[in-house]
Amino acid sequence: MDTTAEISRALPYLRRYARALTGAQASGDNYAAATLEAILSDRSLLGQTSSIKTDLFRTFHGIWSTSGAPMEEEEDATRRAAQKHLARLTPNTREALLLHTVEEFTYSDIARIMQVDQSEAEELVSLARAEMADAVCGKVMIIEDESIIAMDLESLVTEMGHRVTGIARTHKEAVDLAGSDMPDLILADIQLADNSSGIEAVNEVMTDMGSCPVIFITAFPERLLSGERKEPAFLIAKPYTQEQVRSAVSQAMFFSSTETLTA
DSSP states (O other), rough: OOOHHHHHHHHHHHHHHHHHHHHHHHHHHHHHHHHHHHHHEEEEEEESSSSHHHHHHHHHHHHHHHHHHOOOOSSSSSHHHHHHHHHTTTTTTHHHHHHIIISOHHHHHHHHHTSSSSHHHHHHHHHHHHHHHHOOOOEEEEEEEHHHHHHHHHHHHHHHHHHEEEEEOSSHHHHHHHHHHHOSSEESSSSOSSSBBBBHHHHHHHHHHOOOOOOEEEOGGTTTTTSSSOOOOOOSSSOOOOOHHHHHHHHHHHHHHOOOOOO
């Protein structure tokens, strides 16, 4: 595979990472675009590590770190609260956690990307888990039509200290459940039992009852990481790992991301 093709394959995941890191699609894409511009200007940025994908993330981090990871003062109350949470985090912990659990980089790759020792990368991930897990607890609604997966997700979020409001298998069940007990976070599959859309269900809940963080789960993440429309801030691929779910739940609750999809 040539360099251009490798960058093309890795770019959707860099955008996903940047979006989760910044909390919004537009700002995440701005950083991703700046990364590509830097590589076009200086091809020596490629070949710094053992893979093009790692080089891409390493270049992103150079830009992210140099900029000081700025976030404009939010007018929205939810995002202002998220910024206050972020201000209390140990520097670089959130980046390391996302790289390890969501993007599935090894500790050695994280060390190369963030340009730190591997032991520091491991410590950053451990600190992030502790700081985020202790920061926010709340109510979680699960929209999932596969019983075994639903039970696994319920067990995971309960162990994290959150309360599950219920499990919905269809669009209608999801809207009814949210109406009776509005959650602080939604875990949603894309394809539901009656062939309805989890995206449409979430959008209706948001329209009727207001915004909350959402994590979408799908067997085909690449279909939603096209850059052609609004994308979710948090997207987990099936089959998922328990660590990915724990990390995404902590991130979404902590950062209060409200990005959803337009069905």
